[in-house]
Amino acid sequence: MSLDIWPQTAAWHDGELHLGGVGAVELARTHGTPAYVLDEADFTARARAWLDALPDGDVHYGGKAFLCPEVVRWLDRLGLSLDVCTGGELAVAMAGGMPPERVVFHGNNKSPAELRRAVAWGIGCVVVDSFTEIARLAEIAASLGVRQRVMIRVTPGVDPHTHAFIATGGEDSKFGFSLSAGAAALAVERVAAEPSLELYGLHSHIGSQIFELDAFGTAAARMAGFAAEVGVTRLDLGGGLGIGYTPDDPTPPTPAELVTVLRKETAGLRLAVEPGRSIAGPSTVALYEIGTVKGPFVSVNGGMSDNPRPGMYGAAYTASLAGRASDAPLSPFTxxxxxxxxxxxxxxxxxxxxxVRPGDLLAVPVSGAYQRSMASNYNHVPRPPVVAVRDGEARAIVRRESEEDLLRLYL
Incomplete structure (x- = not known):
């Protein structure tokens, strides 16, 4: 049985794709192409699945997958927390009205200005990533007269069997403090010695797009053992649960299945997870218009500027005709x-x-995680909008960039 990779409200009527009760032809006519079409009901259901899987813990949405102020408002209403990793993501969290106590700040090289802004805002927790940052944050917190909660990011030495570019839990990672080399234990001592810092818990994240639950279980066991050694009762085990991108991909584990594995190793600890891709990815479809067909090549009006993932690390996608029915035989196209x-x-x-011909609409599913986040203006192409659909209505929650937007920065 092939994997269903379309959002939960996706339906086909006379060959036309409908999302959230809105047809692809209408979406293209009203909002243009290319566009990211986000199924709000699907996004919400996936977020709730994580909340249901971990009712006695904390769910921090991984903002780097996709973030905008409207999504922040959805997360706030649902009761999720949020993790950010740059000052820009922090600004979006603030613009969306997320309570600061429910925001966690990641990053291996946060600037003093970013840290000061976060601490002054009242951010719930900072995940410290180096000895330099511990000292820097302690000084900033002291100057502001607050005691800042921190988690220590630990590299547990786990191979998650994913692409090297998105594996983060090994000893050669740029992130965190090594558990086996003793750096993590020393970081605990350094934080404890700073009166302006409060050791709130431990954090680890072994990578992204992971299907093997054993890797999560191994990391959880190592982190739980270290937590017991240092007397910490909160453990954030990050995100990384994989999703399917094509019908031939394996069926990914559910949030409940992952949490079951984590709970076996973390009894008695307050557990947090950070799903991002597994919520945002399947909720969005990229909609394009075909411009030319030349032999086996179908050219669309977007490309690597709105989806760099295939070029960066060989990410595989599929596509379907979205605006009409066809009885023609199928052939392989690129x-x-x-x-x-x-x-x-x-x-x-x-x-x-x-x-297939010029003017046809083409839909690429599973386009919600990291595509808009990584999108660029390569060749001076403006970035597409994000259009949320629900109950037969569509509205832009991120507007399309214009050439005026591009030119505004030039002096």
Whole structure:
């Protein structure tokens, strides 16, 4: 059985894709293409699944997957917390009205200005990532007259069997303090010695797009053992649960299945998780218009500027005709973008009708995590909007960039 990779409200009527009760043709006519179409009901349901899986812990949405003020408001209403990793993400959290006590600040090289802004705002927790940062944060907190809660990021030495670019729990990672080398224990001592810092818990994150629950279990066991050694009762085990991108991908574990594995190793501890991709990824479909068809190549009006993941680490996607029905035989096509790069490929060898033609709409599912977050203005292409759909209505929650937006920065 093939994996269902479309949002929960996706439906096909006479060959036309509908999301949240809104047809692809109407979406393209009203909001243009390319566009990211976010199924609000799907996003909300996936967030609630994490809350249901961990009722006695904390769920921090991983903001780096996708973040905008409207999504922050959704998270706040649902009762999720939020983790950010830059000053820009912090600014979005503030703009969206997230209570500061429910925000966690990550990052391996937070600037003094970023830390000062976060502490002055009243941020709930800072995840410290180096000895330099411990001293820097202690000085900032003392100057502001507050005692700042911190978690210590620990690298537990676990191989998550994922792409090297998104593995973060090994001893060679740029993140955190090594558990086996003793740096994590020394970090605990350094924090305890600072009157302006409060050791709130321990943190680890072994990577992203992980399907093997054993890796999570191993990390949980090592972190729980260390927590017992240093007398800490809160443990944040990060995110990283994988999702399917094509019908041929394996069925990913559910939040409940992952939490069951984590709980076996963390009895008695207050547990936190940080799902991002597993909430945002499947909730969004990228909608494009075909401009040219040349042999096996179908060119769309987007590309590597709105989805750099295939070029960065070979991420695989699929695509479907979204605006009409076709009885034509299927043939393999490669969907490419409009950029001046041979590597500007979105989907390779995807079955599409032989009569695919310019003007057709093409939908790429599972486009909600890291695409808009990583999008660029390469070749001076403005970034697409994010359009939320629900109950037959569509509204832009991130507007389309214009050429005026691009030119505004030039002196």
């Amino acid at each position: 969907v490419v973008g409009k950029h001046c790069e041979s590597g500007d490929v979105l989907v390779r060898d995807v079955p599409l009708p032989d009569d």
